[in-house]
Amino acid sequence: MPQTILRIAGPSIFLIGIFIWMMGGARAGFSNTSIVHVQMDEITGIESKRYEDGFVPGIEFVAIGFLGFAVTLGAAAFFENKRQS
């Protein structure tokens, strides 16, 4: 029974990690703790950046998701071996 739950949980964790990463814009970089807004001043033509507090998830969420996937699948295999022995 636990191995069935773990087999379902593994891919789910990986998919959640990918989903969170995509919500942050699927960027190659790590998570940001500020949201950057780029603005253009119409009179001078100058581009400026505004920083607003906010979390933008980065690529480490994919890595964490994959790690969770690997750990849960490993645990499922461990319980399966234990049950058979």
Place this chain on the structure above:
Amino acid sequence: MMKRILGIIAGLSLAVNVLAGSATFDFTDPSGVSNLSFDMTAPVESISGSADGISGSIDFDPAKPEATNGTISVATSSLMVPKGKMRDHIMGSMWMDAKKYPEMKFELSGVSGLKTTGDGVFKGQANGTMTVKGVAKELNTEVTIKHLAGKLGAKLPGKKGDLLVVTGTLIVNRDAFNINAGQKLDKVANDIHIRLNFIGYSEK
């Protein structure tokens, strides 16, 4: 007839510019648009940020743009990057040491090789001294100076005067200004690509 009228208008326009003479432009930008932005390449992702704590003044005469001179300062504490911990590192003593060196300065002594590329738009080499972390270096960098005569009211409603937009790009070396010199070169590039986007205000 038409040519004569256009000639008179052009002459009057030149005369107004000459009579206007030199004006001092304050680069403390109340609209918060002025900024210095920077990029440094790194293996995983480039480090990009900006600073908006701009102040200082520049004397500019549309009839003698080559004599443009003044000082622009950037508050070190206004440097921003999208990652909080990275910003803490940048403010630290190894990198910018914001407590000991609260500002970066560029003293402009003149502009050489000027070319007029449009109405009130000049391109040339800004000559001066850049001081970062207490290290002063002679610097020549390409800049564009845009004189927006009578446009102050567009930025500051109810006020009359001119705007001066100074833009340019330059590459400075971390080692040259003792910014974590010789360290972490495998993680953060030695070259810092800087873009200058400054607005000066002159009330008449």
